[in-house]
Amino acid sequence: MLKNRVKELRARYGFTQSELGKQVDVTRQTIAFIEKGEFSPSITLSLKLAKVLQVEIGDLFWLEEE
Amino acid sequence: MLKNRVKELRARYGFTQSELGKQVDVTRQTIAFIEKGEFSPSITLSLKLAKVLQVEIGDLFWLEEE
């Protein structure tokens, strides 16, 4: 199962969903869906998010058992 | 632009495209498309590939300028 820390890290930087979306070229709804874990973004978008949030991509997204 | 080392690492382990595909639950054509750089796989598939190929995901896929 895919997990992520997008919401936590976005909050740490004080970005709104819209601001983060704009920085990685997606809409705020896409950010919301990712934060809810409703889908598995492309590696391209994932790498952009990791860059903006200044973490290794493996620390932003990971797979858990179950 | 998205780059990856899937082909190189698959060769290192001596896996065929079919074998690698089976290990990460996709078809050999999907592996072929990824190796050709024709699309940006999901983060879920990317994480599975990194696990099987025993590298950090950031060492398997990365973004380059232009």
Next chain:
DNA sequence: CAAAAATGTTAAGTTTATATAACATAATGT
């Protein structure tokens, strides 16, 4: 408190990832 901004959520549409199938060529093994 009232207004504005942010978030939650959902529906419908478009684009892209992935599957399935098919055929051709290259590489490997007997």
Next chain:
DNA sequence: ACATTATGTTATATAAACTTAACATTTTTG
């Protein structure tokens, strides 16, 4: 040389990512 296996490639179909739009609720701010 022949048979088998791996790879290249392309077409069509389906599933999932992502967009756009809309409205409701929550949070923030004057």
